[in-house]
Amino acid sequence: xxxxxxxQPEGEASTAxxxxxxxxxxxxxxxxxxxTLGLALFWVPLSGVDLEALDGYGxxxxxxxxxxxxxxxxxxxxxxxxxxPRPHRLLLALxxxxxxxxxxxxxxxxxxxxxxxTAWQTAGFIEYITRNGTVSWELDARFSTPGFFAFIGFLxxxxxQKDIEPVLRWAPTVTNLLYLLPxxxxxxxxxxxxxxxxxxxxxxxxxxxxxxxxxxPQAFAYLLYLxxxxxxxxxxxxxDETRQRSGKRRTAATxxxxxxxxxxxNWIFAAKDPGELPAPPVPVRERSIxxxxxxxxxxAGTAAHQLTPFxxxxxxAGLVLVRRCNxxxxxxxxxxxxxxxxxxxxxxxxxxxxxxxxxxxGNIFQNVQQSTxxxxxEAAGATxxxxxxxxxxxxxxxGLALSGLLRRRARGIDDRVALVLMLVPFSSFGLQNxxxxxxxxxxxxxxxxxxxxxxxxxxxxxxxxxxVRDPKVRLRLGRLRTGTRRHWPxxxxxxxxxxxxxxGFLSVRYGNERYEQVRPSDVKAYxxxxxxxxxxxxxxxxxxxxxxxxxxxxxMPWSYRNWERFTYSPVIANRNxxxxxxxxxxxxxxxxxxxxxVTTRSHExxxxxxxxxxxxxxxxxxxxxxxxxxxxxxxxxxxxxxxxLKSPPPEPVPQVxxxxxxGLRSSPWTPAGLIYLPVLLGVLLAxxxxxxxxxxxxxxxxxxxxxxxxxxxxxxxxxxxERFVIIQ
Numbered sequence: 001x002x003x004x005x006x007x008q009p010e011g012e013a014s015t016a017x018x019x020x021x022x023x024x025x026x027x028x029x030x031x032x033x034x035x036t037l038g039l040a041l042f043w044v045p046l047s048g049v050d051l052e053a054l055d056g057y058g059x060x061x062x063x064x065x066x067x068x069x070x071x072x073x074x075x076x077x078x079x080x081x082x083x084x085p086r087p088h089r090l091l092l093a094l095x096x097x098x099x100x101x102x103x104x105x106x107x108x109x110x111x112x113x114x115x116x117x118t119a120w121q122t123a124g125f126i127e128y129i130t131r132n133g134t135v136s137w138e139l140d141a142r143f144s145t146p147g148f149f150a151f152i153g154f155l156x157x158x159x160x161q162k163d164i165e166p167v168l169r170w171a172p173t174v175t176n177l178l179y180l181l182p183x184x185x186x187x188x189x190x191x192x193x194x195x196x197x198x199x200x201x202x203x204x205x206x207x208x209x210x211x212x213x214x215x216x217p218q219a220f221a222y223l224l225y226l227x228x229x230x231x232x233x234x235x236x237x238x239x240d241e242t243r244q245r246s247g248k249r250r251t252a253a254t255x256x257x258x259x260x261x262x263x264x265x266n267w268i269f270a271a272k273d274p275g276e277l278p279a280p281p282v283p284v285r286e287r288s289i290x291x292x293x294x295x296x297x298x299x300a301g302t303a304a305h306q307l308t309p310f311x312x313x314x315x316x317a318g319l320v321l322v323r324r325c326n327x328x329x330x331x332x333x334x335x336x337x338x339x340x341x342x343x344x345x346x347x348x349x350x351x352x353x354x355x356x357x358x359x360x361x362g363n364i365f366q367n368v369q370q371s372t373x374x375x376x377x378e379a380a381g382a383t384x385x386x387x388x389x390x391x392x393x394x395x396x397x398x399g400l401a402l403s404g405l406l407r408r409r410a411r412g413i414d415d416r417v418a419l420v421l422m423l424v425p426f427s428s429f430g431l432q433n434x435x436x437x438x439x440x441x442x443x444x445x446x447x448x449x450x451x452x453x454x455x456x457x458x459x460x461x462x463x464x465x466x467x468v469r470d471p472k473v474r475l476r477l478g479r480l481r482t483g484t485r486r487h488w489p490x491x492x493x494x495x496x497x498x499x500x501x502x503x504g505f506l507s508v509r510y511g512n513e514r515y516e517q518v519r520p521s522d523v524k525a526y527x528x529x530x531x532x533x534x535x536x537x538x539x540x541x542x543x544x545x546x547x548x549x550x551x552x553x554x555x556m557p558w559s560y561r562n563w564e565r566f567t568y569s570p571v572i573a574n575r576n577x578x579x580x581x582x583x584x585x586x587x588x589x590x591x592x593x594x595x596x597x598v599t600t601r602s603h604e605x606x607x608x609x610x611x612x613x614x615x616x617x618x619x620x621x622x623x624x625x626x627x628x629x630x631x632x633x634x635x636x637x638x639x640x641x642x643x644x645l646k647s648p649p650p651e652p653v654p655q656v657x658x659x660x661x662x663g664l665r666s667s668p669w670t671p672a673g674l675i676y677l678p679v680l681l682g683v684l685l686a687x688x689x690x691x692x693x694x695x696x697x698x699x700x701x702x703x704x705x706x707x708x709x710x711x712x713x714x715x716x717x718x719x720x721x722e723r724f725v726i727i728q
Contacts, residue, residue: 004086006115009437017455021085021086022086022621023084023085023086023088027084027171027328028088031039031077031080031081031091031531032091032627033723034073034076034077034080034683035073035074035077035094035098037070037071037073037250038071038072038074038077038243039070039074039098039102040070040123041066041069041070041073042066042070042071042073042074042102043067043070043102043109044065044066045064045066046064046067046106046109046110047065047109048064049063049064049110050061050062051110051111051513051517052338053383054513055514055516055706055720056381056382056383056385056386056514056609057382057385057507057511058143058386058387058507058510058511058512058513058514059106059107059110059506059510059511060503060506060507060510060511061301068337068503068506070102071102071103071502071503071506072499072502073423074095074098074099074102074177074502075097075099075495075498075502076495076499077093077501078092078096078099078202079491079494079498080491081095082195082198082199082487082489082490082491082494083487087194087195087198092198095202096180096201096202096205097177097479099205099671100173100176100177100205101173101205103206103502103505103506103509104172104173104182104205105170105172105173105177105508106117106506106510106515107169107517108169108173108282111517112519112520112667113165113169113518113519113520113523113526114168114169114171114518115513115516115517115518116211116214116516117516117518117522117554117556117557117558117602118200118216119168119171119214119215119216119518120168120518120523120557120558120560121216121557121558121559121560122149122168122214122215122216123164123165123168123215123557123560123561124558124559124560124561124563125140125142125143125146125149125563126153126156126164126562127153127560127561127562128149128562128563128564129146129149129150129153129252130153130156130157132659133661134659134661135661135662136564136657136658136659136660136661136664137346137348137349137661137663138348138565138657139563139564139657139659141346141349141724142217143343143344143662144348144349144662145217145302145303145304145305145306145341145345145346146218146303147217147300147302147303147304148216148220148221148303148305149217149303151220151304152167153213157387157659167215168214168215168262171215172213172214175213175215175219175223176205176213177287178223179204179206179208179213179226179453180201180221181223181227182202182223182226182227182229182230183201183204183226183230184201185227185230185231185234186229186230186233186234186417186448187200187201187227187452188234189234189237189276189277189417190275190276190277190415190417191273191274191275191276191277191413191460191462191463192275192419192452192455192456192461192462192463193459193461193462193463193464194464194493195455195458195459195487195490196452196458196459196460196461198453199455199458199459199494200451200452200454200455201451202498203451203454203455203498204447204448204451204502206391206498206501206502206505207388207397207447207450207451207501207505207695207713208444208447208503208693209393209504209509210440210443210444211509212441212444212461213511217305218305218307218441220304220305221304221305221309222444222445223302223306223522224297224301224304224308224312225301225308225311225312225445225563227317228294228297228298228312228315229421229448230638231290231293231294231297232294232315232316232325232327233276233319233324233325233417234289235282235286235290236287236290236291236325236326236327237276237324237325237326238279238323238324238325238326241622241687245419246658247446251333261612269394269664271412272409272412272413272414272483273413273414274413274414274415274416274463275408275413275416275417275418275462276324276416276417279677284390284692284693285534287692288689288692291327291330291685291688291689291692292685294327294330295333295685297312298333298334298337298339298523299604300445302337302338302341303341303345305720306346307428307441309334309337309338309341309700310338310427310428311424311425311427311428311445312334313331313334313335313338314424314427315420315421315424316330316331316334317331318420318421318423318424319416319417319420322416322419322462323416324416324417324420324425325644326691327688328687328691329684329687329688329689329691332684333685333688333712335683336677336680336681336684336713336716337681338714340677340720341719343632343719343720343723343724344664344670344673344677344723345662345664345676346662346722347660347662347663347664347665347727348660348661348663348664348665349547349600349728351576351663351665351728353584361368361588361650370636373564381609381685382609383609383610385510386507386508386511386512389504389507389508389511390508390511393501393504393508394439397443397450397451398446398450399448400453400454400457400465400497401422401446401449401450401451401453401454402453403453403457403458404452404454404456404457404458404460405419405422405456407457407460408453408460408467411461411462412461413462415453415456415459417449417451418449418452418456419449420449421446421448421449422446422449422450422453424445425441425442425443425444425446426442426444426446428441428442428445429442435713449538453499458491458493458494459487459490460498466642487663489574512609513607514602514605514609515555515602515603515605516555516602517602518557519600519602519640520600520639520640521600521604521639522556522557522639522640523557523642524597524635524640525556525600525635525640525641525642526556526557526558526559526560526566526598528598528634528635528642529598529634529642530561530562530565532596532634532642532644533593533594535565535593535594535653535654535656536565536566536567536594536653536654536655536656537565537566537567537594538567538568538569538588538590538591538592538594538596538654539554539558539566539567539568539569539596539597540569540571540573540584540587540588540591540595540596540597540598540604541554541556541568541569541570541571541597541598541599541603542568542570542573542584542599542621543570543571543573543605543607544572544573544575544607544611544612544613545572545611546572547687551639552567552570553568554598554603555600555602555603555606556598556602556603558673564623564656564657564658564659565656566653569587569590571583571584571587573607573613574727575614576614578614578617578618578620578621578624579620579621579623579624579627580624581624581625581631583620584597584625584632585628585630585645586703588643588644588645589645589648589649590652592648592650592651592652592654593648593649593650593651593653593656594648594651594653595644595648596634596643596644597625597631597640597642597643597644598640598641598642598643599618599621599622599640599641600639600640600641601618601638601639601640602639604617604618604621622636622641625641625643630645630646630647631643631644631645631646632644632645632646665727667719667722667723667726667727668722668726669718669719669723670719670723671720672715672719673715673719673720673723674718675715676712676715676719677711680709680712680713680715680716683708683709683712684709685703686705687702687706687709690705
């Protein structure tokens with residue numbers, strides 16, 4: 001990562017050091033040796049880990065002490081490198097890469113196939129689109145935003161990769177490496193020391209425990225979001241970002257007043273330096289190309305994921321409002337793209353489901369409760385402890401980020417970019433209910449800013465400077481001084497936090513590993529059902545709670561291929577008598593000749609840990625199924641079992657649904673909207689491109705395009721509203 005030197009405000013003496021002390025070679029060799037030792041301690045003992053001993057605390061309970069010690073060594077070697085008198089970029093980058101591999105790739109050495117059942121559902125979407133060349137809105141709502149699935153399918157076909165399992169397996173590690181590329185671009189524009197920037201990059205990896213980086217539309221769209229923000233803050237900031245003037249109420253007569261109220265007023269409204277470096281001049285041609293790239297990122301993000309384009313729009317609007325982006329028309333373009341996609345391309349899903357989809361918009365308190373207290377209340381024992389620890393880490397990260405923001409502000413620095421990126425994700429609390437996951441998405445999207453602000457808490461200085469001679473500058477910059485010893489207390493404090501954060505990561509990221517791991521037999525169970533029956537497969541599965549109320553699905557790699565052939569019918573568990581399988585048998589008969597009952601060890605553990613079933617419930621259920629006179633065991637081992645009726649009924653015989661596409665529907669005004677929409681987007685984009693070429697005092701030249709855009713905008717909005725009202 002290249003850390004660009006901060007530019008000083010005009011009129012201030014240059015504080016750039018003529019030269020930095022050279023780190024002794026012995027110190028670098030010692031750090032490299034410690035890094036090697038840490039890697040050996042972390043990885044070598046993993047061969048002896050017994051995953052059969054997993055309990056409700058997940059992976060942290062079975063990791064060897066040597067592995068945990070190796071993780072601590074990796075943390076401390078990075079912190080020691082951070083305390084050196086000058087940045088050793090190659091060493092720091094290598095340490096961050098090793099951290100990614102250790103934290104996000106530890107299961108590569110422990111589990112035979114890719115983890116996380118939801119990742120295998122992604123494989124099902126990709127396989128369906130690749131095989132059929134289209135989508136089917138009737139099967140799943142996620143087919144309404146198929147951009148990511150189609151993109152991955154195209155790449156796999158292009159390189160001749162037929163097996164998606166290695167892609168699923170390596171996706172979290174590779175994804176986190178990719179996240180650093182745009183994050184570095186964001187960091188390079190900030191007025192901060194090299195220590196703060198490198199620590200922010202390290203924290204960004206160590207604090208990302210939410211598990212949204214597997215092969216998924218969310219992970220892909222998040223990468224697009226980071227690039228979108230990075231382009232905005234690098235090449236589209238105002239060129240008049242200078243020292244913020246004092247508040248208007250500070251007059252000559254009141255300027256010398258002191259005391260509590262005035263101290264607070266000065267802290268809020270006193271003159272402050274921007275937290276970002278001065279915007280460099282960029283040729284109009286380059287900015288025009290980048291603007292078109294931003295538009296393409298918006299289109300790709302909108303086609304890939306339902307939440308991310310909203311946050312793209314909100315982030316851009318926030319940066320415009322705080323004068324850290326001069327693309328005033330881009331939020332309107334993003335809003336039009338988002339609204340149009342929802343209206344035209346996802347109509348097959350929302351038609352007939354308006355109450356279900358839009359009923360929770362604006363219901364902030366319910367979404368908060370389901371995302372926090374509701375999730376805790378569903379678990380018990382060790383699983384509840386893990387949930388509480390996740391909330392504790394999230395609250396701690398947010399609290400330390402706020403402290404870092406306040407510390408920088410006390411030094412007279414106005415970090416508007418970080419503040420916007422920190423606050424924008426919270427706007428999604430008022431959106432559609434994500435089934436209790438919205439808090440995780442908010443934490444995920446606030447991480448780039450939160451990690452930066454936490455780094456500011458330890459290293460708040462706006463730039464590296466060994467000495468500042470001007471006493472006024474010294475006072476405002478927080479009395480920067482020469483020497484590396486001044487950094488050791490901050491590095492020591494950061495080391496303590498880093499150790500706690502790394503330990504917390506291993507605890508909460510893999511706290512549910514007892515049921516989030518996927519075993520080879522789980523995948524083979526679905527292959528077995530497809531081989532046993534050539535038509536539609538009706539899968540009966542056991543749930544401790546009503547899935548219609550909780551939104552639950554089987555904790556299995558369900559529908560990882562041949563998605564359209566599977567339907568799922570849950571049976572509520574008899575908590576008092578696992579041997580009572582009458583309801584399961586009856587439900588299998590209702591599925592016709594393609595009825596199966598499937599259970600896996602991971603799914604059974606999920607029911608035990610989160611819903612309170614007895615620990616031996618799964619074993620007793622399997623014995624009852626195997627002993628039932630009407631049931632035939634198709635395949636069974638400790639990890640997964642598939643059962644079928646010995647004499648399946650001939651009826652009903654459900655048909656395998658053919659691809660239905662996006663389910664596009666029309667209304668009386670839809671043809672006009674399909675004409676107005678591309679014209680409106682073209683006019684708005686042309687208006688922004690024109691703005692890039694006009695000086696600030698000549699913006700009246702935008703008036704013709706503005707006049708043309710207004711009636712087009714009103715017409716498109718009218719068509720969107722008409723479609724929502726008419727189409728049922």
